[in-house]
Amino acid sequence: MYLSNYHSHCDFCDGRAPMEAFVQAAVDAGFRGYGISSHSPLPFDAPCAMSAGRVGEYLAGIERLKREYAGRIELYAGMEIDYINEEHGPSTTYFQELPLDYRIGAVHYVTHPSSGRLMDIDGKEERFRSALAEIFDGDLEGLVDAYYDASERMIARGGFDFIAHLDKVAMNAERVNPSITGTRHYRDRLMAYLEEIAARGLMIEINTKAYPALGILFPRQEYLKRVLELQIPVIVNSDAHFPLAINEGRREALEILRATGFRHVTCLEAGAWTRIYLDN
Ligand SMILES: [Zn+2]
Ligand SMILES: [Zn+2]
Known part of the structure; x- marks a missing residue:
């Protein structure tokens, strides 16, 4: 099996080990390619994100590992960049000018359309429930709409290589209302988003x-x-926060893709996104 992963965290953000521990785990497991993609700095304090002051050190750390591990694994410098609004997202100048090998576009924070307050859609259920009550006045469908609105704005601006976990909001939304993703409204929004992604020629991850x-x-x-x-x-990416998790779910995801009819996935080879056939 062709082993690779381009969505991975480390202790520059909320990953639970130094970047080298992830790289060593990838080498030990026989990975061909591995990308580190810490959460981008944010325009507000958030414990999950890298601080802007550490970005230089982060990039230098990956460059050092590229030299040390040359010939054993292809390493890449990535970043999971939050789309917040028109001033902060993958397309903004700051992120475009960082010397990254690739950029991941992600929505974890959603803006309430009238109050302008931000809500984190990821993380623990209790925190999600209380934020939903406080910021969105319990309006789950409104939150889901705001999530897909933000996602559509993000892809209209571009500036990234692939989209992270495109329906992430469903995880916590279903904990509040298990039937939300079965509604016609939800399905229409999701399908419209997929069509927009395809029309723009964008890539997605299977997280x-x-x-x-x-x-x-x-x-x-x-x-x-x-x-x-x-x-x-x-x-196919594991979004690993622990070195032991770098390959979790990959084999199963590839089996599901194969059974669905996919013949190839996309990987970085010598720095270029390349089709890898599943029967290899
Ligand atoms: Zn994410
Ligand atoms: Zn992530």
């Missing part, structure tokens, strides 16, 4: 982070048929 615990991928398995029909290139 396996929740697979071991919840048996779900981002995007959900049920949408993969449409992803295939729309010919959206897919990159």
